[in-house]
Amino acid sequence: MATPPSRAGTKGVPRARREEQILAAATEEFGSRGYAAASLPAVAARVGVTKTLLHQYFGAKQDLYLACLTPVGDRLVAVIRAAVAEGAAAPSAAGPSAAASPAAAPPAAAGTPLLVLRAIFTALEGRREAWFLVYETSLPPDSEAARRAAEYRAAVNRLAADGTAGLLAAAGHEDPLDADALNHVWQGLVATLVRWWIKHPDQSPDAMARRCARLFAVAAALAPATAQGDVSGNLLGGAG
């Protein structure tokens, strides 16, 4: 017992498996705490390993982040793209003749948002925090990770822009800032729903999708009463 027994040496876990574990733990850590606040020692502790191993397998913190981001971003963009395509193929399965829809822009069907949400929830199941990797803002500005994240965001933006622009056009609005804001709101809504979902781990992707449909219906019941065209001026003017 003169020499304190060193804990070094392999533990029988092959590299590929370890990398998966590390990626999973890091994705959760990055997604929940954000890039800046996430710490490699914490990730290592989750896996039951030393931070040195992370560096040997993935390089610097940025590189590990990129390794987490890539599969998630690819998956999400692909899945959203597919959902949008599906929505366009089957334009509003039930009740296509709504009240005020001049049908100016056929590409984005009415049911698409819910299809997209469902696709996102399904793709995210098991790694729900992963969504936030794409929308991380505290990445080192000149890093490859930041560039890739921006690319993914741009891709999602383009997909969403079609839908939101179509909506505005159908409603008779043309303000590009409105379009940008609506796009932003839509993506923020997704993030909010995912965040709620994380706080309710027992909810299945399907249950979430159904819940969203219900909430959409409630919003629909609310909206007509409150905001019709320029009624807004009336309501808002009341406060001086």
Added chain:
Amino acid sequence: MATPPSRAGTKGVPRARREEQILAAATEEFGSRGYAAASLPAVAARVGVTKTLLHQYFGAKQDLYLACLTPVGDRLVAVIRAAVAEGAAAPSAAGPSAAASPAAAPPAAAGTPLLVLRAIFTALEGRREAWFLVYETSLPPDSEAARRAAEYRAAVNRLAADGTAGLLAAAGHEDPLDADALNHVWQGLVATLVRWWIKHPDQSPDAMARRCARLFAVAAALAPATAQGDVSGNLLGGAG
């Protein structure tokens, strides 16, 4: 020139004024970067002062955060409460007889959300990032700051819960999880709008409020077509 001239000594700025400057800079830093990622040296640099001064005036990082949070939280809660009261006093100024509203819960009027948004934008003007101080999640768990932030959130929650619960009740839903989710979505929507607003500094609070009214109208035009009661099952089933 043997002794390098020390830059110490007063600069003629009275303490009260300095404290205001520090509070403003810290609020912006905390709000935009988050508690964990925000750094005191960065705040000090903004003000043109040393971090030591921050410590002498406000104590530790947590204390400085609390000093930033308190006025903002008080203001926001008060302003939101007032807007809700105003909305309840004048239930839907124009068009009170909407389509499907059984008028079961009179407290929350239809125009209230926009009134609340307008109040928030107005209160936030000049310190837009301040909103996020209340919703910061990376605060040290056992700190006074975390406790106060949680209290503010709870207060806003209670105010919003009335409205969202009323909406769900009016729509015939009773699921408490739905209510919680809708509440969460509403507060997330506010955060998203504020974030968009920050990226567009030229937009006045009034312009934002009007924009929100327009977007609500668009959402209203969308929603009926996509989510009517249990049409959801149809739309969602399409993907398998």
Added chain:
DNA sequence: GAGAGAACTTACCTGGAGGTAAATTACCTA
């Protein structure tokens, strides 16, 4: 059963952030 290579750690260095004690300078007043 002895290398060889894969899996892993200990020990170390660096930098930056939080935080404190003591000194330094400018302003105000008697």
Added chain:
DNA sequence: TAGGTAATTTACCTCCAGGTAAGTTCTCTC
């Protein structure tokens, strides 16, 4: 014009995260 006080800095400490070099142990094969 001297001294007290307010405003501010310099110098320092500690801790922790990122990152690297070199070693240590296991396992697999010939």
